[in-house]
Amino acid sequence: MDTRKRAERRLVSGIGVSGGCAAGRLFFLRSEEKAEDAPEKSAPTSSEEEWERLSVALEKVKTELAVLAERTQTSVGEEEAGIFRIHGMLLEDDDLLDALREELFRKGKSAEGAIEAGVDRFSAILGALDDPYLAARTADLADLAAQVKRALRGISSAEGAVLPYPCLLVAEDLSPSETILLDRSSLLGLITFRGTPSSHTAILARAMGIPALVNVGSLDPLYDGETALLDATAETLLLAPTEEEELAFLERVERERRIAREHEAYLRTLGERPALTQSGRRVLIYANIGDGSETENALAKGAEGIGLLRSEFLYLGLRELPSEETLFHAYADVVLRMGDRRTVIRTLDAGADKQLPYLGLAEEENPALGMRAIRICLARREIFKTQLRAILRASALGRLAVMLPMIVSPKEVEASRALLSECMEELRAEGKAFDRELEFGIMIETPAAALRARELAEQVDFFSVGTNDLLQYTLAADRQNPLLAQLCEENAEPVLRLIGEAADAIHATGGWIGVCGEMAADLRLTQRLVSLGVDELSVAPPYLPSLRRRVTECE
Numbered sequence: 423m424d425t426r427k428r429a430e431r432r433l434v435s436g437i438g439v440s441g442g443c444a445a446g447r448l449f450f451l452r453s454e455e456k457a458e459d460a461p462e463k464s465a466p467t468s469s470e471e472e473w474e475r476l477s478v479a480l481e482k483v484k485t486e487l488a489v490l491a492e493r494t495q496t497s498v499g500e501e502e503a504g505i506f507r508i509h510g511m512l513l514e515d516d517d518l519l520d521a522l523r524e525e526l527f528r529k530g531k532s533a534e535g536a537i538e539a540g541v542d543r544f545s546a547i548l549g550a551l552d553d554p555y556l557a558a559r560t561a562d563l564a565d566l567a568a569q570v571k572r573a574l575r576g577i578s579s580a581e582g583a584v585l586p587y588p589c590l591l592v593a594e595d596l597s598p599s600e601t602i603l604l605d606r607s608s609l610l611g612l613i614t615f616r617g618t619p620s621s622h623t624a625i626l627a628r629a630m631g632i633p634a635l636v637n638v639g640s641l642d643p644l645y646d647g648e649t650a651l652l653d654a655t656a657e658t659l660l661l662a663p664t665e666e667e668e669l670a671f672l673e674r675v676e677r678e679r680r681i682a683r684e685h686e687a688y689l690r691t692l693g694e695r696p697a698l699t700q701s702g703r704r705v706l707i708y709a710n711i712g713d714g715s716e717t718e719n720a721l722a723k724g725a726e727g728i729g730l731l732r733s734e735f736l737y738l739g740l741r742e743l744p745s746e747e748t749l750f751h752a753y754a755d756v757v758l759r760m761g762d763r764r765t766v767i768r769t770l771d772a773g774a775d776k777q778l779p780y781l782g783l784a785e786e787e788n789p790a791l792g793m794r795a796i797r798i799c800l801a802r803r804e805i806f807k808t809q810l811r812a813i814l815r816a817s818a819l820g821r822l823a824v825m826l827p828m829i830v831s832p833k834e835v836e837a838s839r840a841l842l843s844e845c846m847e848e849l850r851a852e853g854k855a856f857d858r859e860l861e862f863g864i865m866i867e868t869p870a871a872a873l874r875a876r877e878l879a880e881q882v883d884f885f886s887v888g889t890n891d892l893l894q895y896t897l898a899a900d901r902q903n904p905l906l907a908q909l910c911e912e913n914a915e916p917v918l919r920l921i922g923e924a925a926d927a928i929h930a931t932g933g934w935i936g937v938c939g940e941m942a943a944d945l946r947l948t949q950r951l952v953s954l955g956v957d958e959l960s961v962a963p964p965y966l967p968s969l970r971r972r973v974t975e976c977e
């Protein structure tokens with residue numbers, strides 16, 4: 423083995439954000455260092471050789487796009503899959519290929535230079551056609567050029583999200599949209615250099631049931647392709663294990679899986695019976711999900727409802743705003759699968775760490791304190807109305823509730839209600855069905871909302887506490903910053919007090935209160951939350967059985 427590898431620490435630690443073990447080959451995604459550190463390839467000189475390199479890269483990107491289209495079709499819809507199909511077709515366009523040949527053979531450019539210049543020329547032609555649709559394709563072309571350039575450097579693009587083999591994926595960091603685009607069937611585990619337990623990427627990994635270790639510092643790209651052993655529960659990664667280490671690990675994993683299966687079988691005997699505390703109080707056990715594909719797992723693990731559908735995940739996987747039809751189909755999918763169980767759709771929570779570039783929002787100094795969630799929706803009413811109309815239409819098919827994120831003031835609730843009424847009026851005029859009694863709730867994610875719970879309770883039917891944000895805004899501690907993880911861990915108390923006060927105010931007006939942030943899954947806090955009067959706890963599906971059991975043990 424390479425001496426550099428032997429020299430590096432072999433046991434790496436990080437923060438385990440989604441438990442479990444996995445053994446497999448590492449795959450470094452978008453590792454810029456790797457490309458720069460890699461020894462220079464003997465530079466091909468002839469135009470023929472450059473054409474060969476470019477052709478291979480174009481084919482690679484086309485394959486990535488085809489795979490992505492296929493997966494998008496299954497998980498989102500035909501319309502969105504079309505975006506990737508069009509990208510694939512653009513790469514086959516004769517005019518573009520002619521431009522590339524000219525740059526290579528006549529001007530003697532390298533493959534990288536040719537794709538850049540060729541795409542620029544092709545974009546200029548499209549831009550000059552005075553057709554808004556084709557003009558919009560120039561942005562797609564710029565992205566495609568970047569993807570081809572990455573392929574030329576041997577780097578798989580997160581856009582394509584094609585994992586070449588079942589792997590432990592290594593990345594400096596992953597945005598939620600990159601995570602959602604990953605090919606789950608080839609993803610054995612996730613390792614990031616940065617990241618925190620309450621980041622959305624960690625939340626997604628948990629929802630996907632994928633072992634994940636974040637904040638490992640960095641890994642030498644020479645380990646790309648090598649075997650490693652990930653134990654996210656013990657929060658370690660063992661690089662380049664010996665045969666004995668690998669064998670012992672696999673035996674232990676198998677043993678633990680068998681115990682977990684037996685445990686699950688026992689938990690299943692608890693079934694879906696209402697979770698009652700020892701004193702006979704009912705606590706609803708709900709699931710947090712990102713899309714319809716997760717409902718099956720949630721139901722299998724005993725979810726009595728969906729307490730949080732993070733609706734922005736659908737937007738994050740796209741390159742442009744979804745249409746009302748797309749949203750309607752996505753929501754209808756969840757509602758129909760949930761039958762008569764309640765599904766709470768949280769309206770678009772974009773901004774902060776969940777940026778949607780196609781919204782074209784101005785850059786901000788402090789995005790977590792800036793235009794996010796309900797603030798964007800009330801500033802861009804057409805986006806909000808499209809979503810509200812889709813939610814209303816899906817509400818005709820089952821038991822839906824709508825919930826607003828990041829509320830700080832009664833005015834925001836009033837303005838949102840007014841838009842909802844406007845949408846109801848429109849649908850009525852169009853003869854489209856919807857639930858006139860749609861439950862309307864808000865999240866408590868800011869100290870302001872907790873302190874104003876009594877006033878706000880006059881306006882809404884229910885509340886759900888987003889402890890991830892409530893903790894960040896109460897402690898003034900960035901949820902993305904690993905240096906503050908310990909501070910957050912040790913200071914749940916002020917947040918618990920806010921929850922207790924809000925619960926009293928809400929119960930006084932006959933409303934109900936749930937908790938859907940990560941604190942709901944912390945079994946050390948279950949008794950306290952139950953004692954504070956929380957009516958519902960909503961967690962990622964893997965945590966449902968143990969939470970159900972913990973509730974039944976509470977006083």
Ligand code: PEP
Binds near residue numbers: 730867889891938939
């Ligand atoms: C929260 O803030 O606790 C929450 C549930 O919302 P998100 O994690 O999506 O910000």
Ligand code: MG
Binds near residue numbers: 827867890
């Ligand atoms: Mg939140």
